[in-house]
Amino acid sequence: MASVTIYDVARRAGVSIKTVSRVMNSEPNVRPATREQVSAAAAALGYSPNLSARSLAGSKSYVITILLDASLTLDHWRSERGADYLTRIQLGATQSCRASGYHLLLELIDHDIPHIRQEVNDLLAALRPDGVILTPPSSDNEIVLDLLRKSRTPFVRLGPERALPGGLRLRLDDRGAAAQMTKALIDLGHSRIAFVMGDQRYGSSLARRDGYLAAMADNGLPVDPSWMQPGAYTFLSGFDAARNLLALRDRPTAIFASSDDMALGCLAAAAEAGFAIPGDISVAGFDDSTASRFSRPSLTTVRQPLVELAEMAAKALVNGDVPPDCDSDADLDQIPGFKLVFRQSTAAPNSR
Amino acid sequence: MASVTIYDVARRAGVSIKTVSRVMNSEPNVRPATREQVSAAAAALGYSPNLSARSLAGSKSYVITILLDASLTLDHWRSERGADYLTRIQLGATQSCRASGYHLLLELIDHDIPHIRQEVNDLLAALRPDGVILTPPSSDNEIVLDLLRKSRTPFVRLGPERALPGGLRLRLDDRGAAAQMTKALIDLGHSRIAFVMGDQRYGSSLARRDGYLAAMADNGLPVDPSWMQPGAYTFLSGFDAARNLLALRDRPTAIFASSDDMALGCLAAAAEAGFAIPGDISVAGFDDSTASRFSRPSLTTVRQPLVELAEMAAKALVNGDVPPDCDSDADLDQIPGFKLVFRQSTAAPNSR
DNA sequence: CTGAAAGCGCTTACAG
DNA sequence: CTGAAAGCGCTTACAG
Structure with missing residues (x-):
């Protein structure tokens, strides 16, 4: 099955590839009838734009990366207690990405000084993600933040400790x-x-x-x-x-x-x-x-509300609400929605 | 920070881009001295090949995708009991990918008949993964398998129920x-x-x-x-x-x-x-x-040994041990390494 | 509203 | 051992 390209769709619809591109990206300036033809041709051929080509030619990669500390994450994953919070963060971010045709890439990075600069640099150079979600302790890592700022990659810092410049800060209450x-x-x-x-x-x-x-x-x-x-x-x-x-x-x-x-x-x-x-x-x-x-x-x-936290982070990135020079007000970013869960370990005093 | 490309490295090292490409891909036919120069130039510039360009020009995407049933996964993630097995599978696959410079993309797909064909088709067309790991129930989904075979994408079926043709089958004992x-x-x-x-x-x-x-x-x-x-x-x-x-x-x-x-x-x-x-x-x-x-x-x-299972699956894909027309013998693919964990719920009979 | 041209950053196939 | 050319499949910037 040789892959179907934009040329195949254009030929079948009797238009230029530029018009197909317009339709695929929901851009204006296409007659409704033409739009219909192109959509039909794309559907008939099972066409889906090649992400690599899109990313190379355009300004978007359709990739959001979530950065996790490798050893911390591995410890949690391996630990007997599981890593519920990680799963919840992933769930939330995945939801937002899916809804917008984005892909979530989970990256584990070593926070050792000799490695981190290169790892993150390689990541940004190779993937060119449209946005990066930082989890603690990455959220406060100066090297990571520096690389992100220099490459002008929009980013969200989850649970940041300090008011370092750049990015959107999202914090729980x-x-x-x-x-x-x-x-x-x-x-x-x-x-x-x-x-x-x-x-x-x-x-x-x-x-x-x-x-x-x-x-x-x-x-x-x-x-x-x-x-x-x-x-x-x-x-x-x-x-x-x-x-x-x-x-x-x-x-x-x-x-x-x-x-x-x-x-x-x-x-x-x-x-x-x-x-x-x-x-x-x-x-x-x-x-x-x-x-x-x-x-x-x-x-x-x-x-x-960890799921909601991650969902908000990814959504902001996907929607382009986090310009590269964004510097959010730390006071305005607390996610509401925590819940008290009452179980067996509490009761009125002297209740035995 | 305008991104550094293969041309920048070539210029600095005084060679052609083809030679840089050879060095970056560890191909033969480069003099050791030349190789040194190129490596030094790449390091000095912080060069890392653009994955999209690589993928578009070449035959590899450096992406492995793991397919999960969306509703099942969301249920597990949301459930009070967590989703330990998912995390362990992810951990294993991530390990193998990381070790080889690959990226693991987790994709949730709806297994409803009207959606699945398009979702998987889009996924394969857009991402062109070098390999796909199927988890139950995707492992036995005829539509998914059909799409995978037609696109000649190597794949591994984790815990398959049936001996359907194609792919590598990996099963626990x-x-x-x-x-x-x-x-x-x-x-x-x-x-x-x-x-x-x-x-x-x-x-x-x-x-x-x-x-x-x-x-x-x-x-x-x-x-x-x-x-x-x-x-x-x-x-x-x-x-x-x-x-x-x-x-x-x-x-x-x-x-x-x-x-x-x-x-x-x-x-x-x-x-x-x-x-x-x-x-x-x-x-x-x-x-x-x-x-x-x-x-x-x-x-x-x-x-x-779920971690090991996923690790093996990803490694096989990354190493190219799973040709598109692979059809493994179901009897040879049981992963050893299960362990009995003795805790408090068992004892000799009449031991009270 | 539509399209022809150039180019993104690499690898492939080939020549030397 | 090394390099010049073509092309992967799109988007951008521009012209009409």
Whole structure:
């Protein structure tokens, strides 16, 4: 089956290739009747424009690339816990691309200094994507951003830590979500609510803490310094934090761990120390990870609109809403739509 | 930053573009010294060949496409249980592609009759992938296979149900894995082992059943017809099957459910009926799903080498080991490497 | 509203 | 071992 080209369609429709091109790209200045003929000819021949030719001749490649940190992604993929968030981001971006005839290319890049510059450079040179979606930690990588800016490739930074110039910044409302979860615990009747912080290197960590503190303050509840436990977004750090909290003379009635992994650690620590959950103490997490749905007890947590986030990112790129010199206002880009998911790990205090 | 082309490199190295092309493609007939100069010039300029130009001029596109059923994939992605197997397939294929400078394009296609022909046709015409990886149910879709054969695109069918002509067939050893799990239960001391079958429309379902039956026969153990429960790979079907089994006068001491979802259903049914697991009855699953790791009790199950499967598929395509008229022998393509994962849901009989 | 010409950046087939 | 020419299948810029 020799492939059918624009010439075949033009011949069959009795027009020039330029007219076929106009029809295929929905450009104006074609008589309706002519448009009909061309469409019919294309359909009859099963014609679909060659992407490479289009990309080479024109200014669009119809490719959106999503950049992921190779080792981080491989770790997540291989890990026993799966990589729900990755899948959700991919799902969202894929949706937007599909709807517009774009193709999503997932690229894993090594963030080692010697490699990254070349890898990203090669990627941009070889693929010439119409847009790039950056995921953490790429979102804040100066080398990557520099290459993107120089090549004038539109890009979106997902969950950026810093207000670096260029690109569109899209961020989840970690602060608001944490505040609302805290408020929910307060509404359940808790007032002695502890907080386990995430890795301080991530902005989300600070935002979630701020949300917690704000909700406590707004409701006139004091926060004992001993309730603020450091953490690192890991199971073990959650385990340690809970052990500290459960040993307090005047222990809290609820723990808000700012990631599910840490919350699962809290569950384990409580079980080990003989505390019933939620009877003796409530535990809430953050992320709505797969594990949170299957833990015992299942975890009350926050579900962020990751699919929507990625969908917005891809859509903005596809629609050309992100000019190469775009520099979005970081205050205007928080995606609403988080949801509190109530499961078994929370209840009113003293409810056993 | 105007993009650097093959002409820029040729000029800088003082050679023709043909020589640069030879060096970039590691072709022979270039003096080592010349090769050096060209490489240096390319490195200095940060040159990377434009994929579109390469693809248009040459016979390779450096693109491998993996075809997934859109609705099935979206369901899995959206589902609460995640889509571990998808992620693992993607991981494997990505690895092989990366290693060879190829790009993996994930395409979701609608399997509705009116859409599929056009979608796949467009895909092949627009992208001209050097190879396509088919996942079930695409692996057995006649329309897809027909299009692939006509366009002479090399393809690999993952987990094919039927021996349709063309392509390379890669299949997991479901029969062997099920036999080995059955043998493991026998070795634990069980002799009254029930089996919950999967959806009969899938070949894996029959293969797993055959493995179970073979292991029982090999060990001289009779199989009571009442132990063979129908199922559909779903939680609910496992739940129903277990309820039937637990109600038997002379109930089995172990249930081998041929998917984790069904095994989780068995767990739930046992809990509801007041049976301890594994004290009263052992339960084994199949898949090593994320849920199997977090269930209570955690599930003994079979982990299939999905990453390796996808890695092999992509590697074969990338290496050109799958000529367009390839028609592999279905008996020679079973990927070894499954692993039995022992967790809390199995023990010796009467061990409570 | 329509089309002829040039060119995108490479590889192919061929000549030397 | 090296290179000049043609052409892959489109879009761009321009003319009519």
